[in-house]
Amino acid sequence: MNSLYMPKDSLIHSLDPRTKMLFVVFVVASSFILNDPALQLVFLVALFPLVVLAKVVKPYLISIQFLLLFAVLIMTVHGIYNPIGVTPVFEIFGGLTFKYESMVYASVMSFRILVIGTAAVLFVMTTHPSDMASALVKWKVPHSFAFILLSTFQIIPIIAREAKIVMEAQQARCLDVKGSLIQRVKNLVPMFAPLFIITFMKVHQLSYVLECRAFSRKGEKTSLRETKIGSLDYTFLLGMLGFLAFEIYLKLFMMGSLQLTTDALLTYSLFGTWIVFGFMIIKFVVKQFQGKIGGAN
Amino acid sequence: MNMMKKNSSFIVAMIPAGIALNWVANSIVEMLKLPLFLNNIGTVLNAIVLGPLWGGATALMTNVILALIVRWTYIPFALVGILVAFLSYFFYKKGWFKKGWKVVVSGAFTGIVASALATVVSVYVFGGFSGHTVDVLTAGLIASGQQIFNAAFIANIPGTVADKVLTFWIVWMILKIFPVRFLPNAKDIREKIGMGKKNNSGKKISA
Numbered sequence: 001m002n003s004l005y006m007p008k009d010s011l012i013h014s015l016d017p018r019t020k021m022l023f024v025v026f027v028v029a030s031s032f033i034l035n036d037p038a039l040q041l042v043f044l045v046a047l048f049p050l051v052v053l054a055k056v057v058k059p060y061l062i063s064i065q066f067l068l069l070f071a072v073l074i075m076t077v078h079g080i081y082n083p084i085g086v087t088p089v090f091e092i093f094g095g096l097t098f099k100y101e102s103m104v105y106a107s108v109m110s111f112r113i114l115v116i117g118t119a120a121v122l123f124v125m126t127t128h129p130s131d132m133a134s135a136l137v138k139w140k141v142p143h144s145f146a147f148i149l150l151s152t153f154q155i156i157p158i159i160a161r162e163a164k165i166v167m168e169a170q171q172a173r174c175l176d177v178k179g180s181l182i183q184r185v186k187n188l189v190p191m192f193a194p195l196f197i198i199t200f201m202k203v204h205q206l207s208y209v210l211e212c213r214a215f216s217r218k219g220e221k222t223s224l225r226e227t228k229i230g231s232l233d234y235t236f237l238l239g240m241l242g243f244l245a246f247e248i249y250l251k252l253f254m255m256g257s258l259q260l261t262t263d264a265l266l267t268y269s270l271f272g273t274w275i276v277f278g279f280m281i282i283k284f285v286v287k288q289f290q291g292k293i294g295g296a297n
Numbered sequence: 298m299n300m301m302k303k304n305s306s307f308i309v310a311m312i313p314a315g316i317a318l319n320w321v322a323n324s325i326v327e328m329l330k331l332p333l334f335l336n337n338i339g340t341v342l343n344a345i346v347l348g349p350l351w352g353g354a355t356a357l358m359t360n361v362i363l364a365l366i367v368r369w370t371y372i373p374f375a376l377v378g379i380l381v382a383f384l385s386y387f388f389y390k391k392g393w394f395k396k397g398w399k400v401v402v403s404g405a406f407t408g409i410v411a412s413a414l415a416t417v418v419s420v421y422v423f424g425g426f427s428g429h430t431v432d433v434l435t436a437g438l439i440a441s442g443q444q445i446f447n448a449a450f451i452a453n454i455p456g457t458v459a460d461k462v463l464t465f466w467i468v469w470m471i472l473k474i475f476p477v478r479f480l481p482n483a484k485d486i487r488e489k490i491g492m493g494k495k496n497n498s499g500k501k502i503s504a
Contacts, residue, residue: 002366003365003366004365004366063368066368066428067368067370070370070423070426070428073424073426073432073436074423074424074426077424077425077436077439077440078424078445080440081439081440081445082445083444106424109423109424110424113370113423116369117368117369117370120364120368120369121369124365129365144305144308144309147309148309148312148313148354148358149358149361149362151309151310151313152312152313152316152317152358152362153362155313155314155316155317156316156317156320156321156362158317159314159317159318159320159321160317160320160321160324163321163324163325164324167325167328177328177329177330181331184329184330184331185331185463187329188325188326188329188331188335188463188467189467189470189471191325191329192322192325192338192467192471193470193471193474193475195318195321195325196318196342196471196475197475197476197479199314199317199318200314200479200480201479202314203307203310203311203314204307204310204479206310207306207307207309207310210306210309210310211306215305215306215309216305216306
């Protein structure tokens with residue numbers, strides 16, 4: 001089992017994990033400071049060059065698809081039905097009207113999800129889990145927590161394999177997987193009981209091994225992968241600080257005179273999500289169809 | 298915290314295993330074609346065996362791992378898992394794991410509270426949606442004139458209650474037939490799940 005990490009050679013990959021964690025915190029904070037759809041859209045577009053720089057454009061687009069589903073649902077349902085809306089913007093068939101206030105609310109929420117999603121994907125795809133753990137240890141997070149984080153990635157496939165063995169063994173002993181609903185619910189116990197026992201056995205083994213390697217011993221622990229903060233990280237951090245100051249200035253002094261959010265922008269962003277969503281559905285249908293007629297790949 | 302000193306490596310190994318159980322439960326449920334998640338089963342087990350704090354840690358780490366592997370929208374729902382860990386430990390400690398119907402009632406109560414919290418989280422963070430298939434139902438209920446909070450709550454509650462009842466029931470059933478030598482605090486657990494002095498030698502795991 002692996003996280004979404006993509007081993008590539010890029011500027012973002014060579015940053016220290018701590019810098020990238022601060023970057024995620026910065027993006028989350030900014031997405032709350034800039035609670036205006038237009039500014040958030042600008043921010044989202046401004047994050048895209050970083051994705052290109054990290055050379056993860058294609059996997060980024062794949063993983064952001066699901067968040068777009070959120071955006072479509074939120075913008076459509078809230079745009080029509082949210083009770084805070086007063087001013088009608090436009091009407092679609094069936095007399096359903098999109099209202100200005102509720103569209104602003106929905107756009108802020110869905111752009112925030114996309115912005116945070118972009119930052120999270122950028123962090124996860126460019127940071128090796130081991131680097132993340134060693135960075136956490138350097139931040140004085142207890143060593144055992146970093147170990148839990150790392151060992152989970154290894155233990156999930158082990159338990160998943162055991163689960164598969166248990167399932168097959170129980171089926172070989174005539175466990176009925178196609179019975180009535182109540183029968184299948186009852187079948188959960190003979191599935192989970194051996195799995196729990198196997199899990200406990202594995203846990204005991206693992207804890208003996210850990211003790212053999214002096215896990216609970218006090219003192220400094222070294223890591224195989226070293227991370228270092230260099231001049232690149234300082235430049236990045238300074239850039240983030242500058243941007244944050246600019247955002248706060250914009251928020252405090254310019255909001256009165258600056259009115260970027262218009263009906264057109266809201267409408268076009270709504271249509272934009274619908275069009276992208278439509279493409280996703282077409283792609284899905286085509287894939288299903290290809291599977292039906294005999295698997296073109 | 299006494300236990301942490303004595304068994305620290307056991308706890309450190311048990312939390313990833315609990316996370317893995319939360320994860321793997323999904324595939325078992327899928328294979329039996331049941332409309333459930335059971336994605337708190339490791340959390341409840343850890344809350345009972347290790348204590349509420351470690352159960353809560355399991356829930357938190359489960360969602361962190363899900364966020365790292367799948368998508369970040371799982372992180373806010375860690376709160377729900379932590380609540381389930383604390384509630385399950387509370388009911389276990391109060392002796393509600395002694396009889397079958399009590400387990401069901403405590404599971405149902407946990408389900409109601411958990412789905413209320415999940416609704417609050419999803420309304421404030423994601424406008425009432427949670428990224429599961431129930432979102433279609435939520436959207437339909439909103440379209441039919443429900444308030445957003447009510448719609449999300451109504452859409453959530455049947456699945457969550459059934460899920461938590463079954464989770465509690467399975468953990469209880471399995472702890473009853475569990476070989477004692479694997480549990481660190483077996484004596485306490487035996488007492489609390491209602492099989493105090495009874496001789497268990499006749500009972501074998503029929504699985």
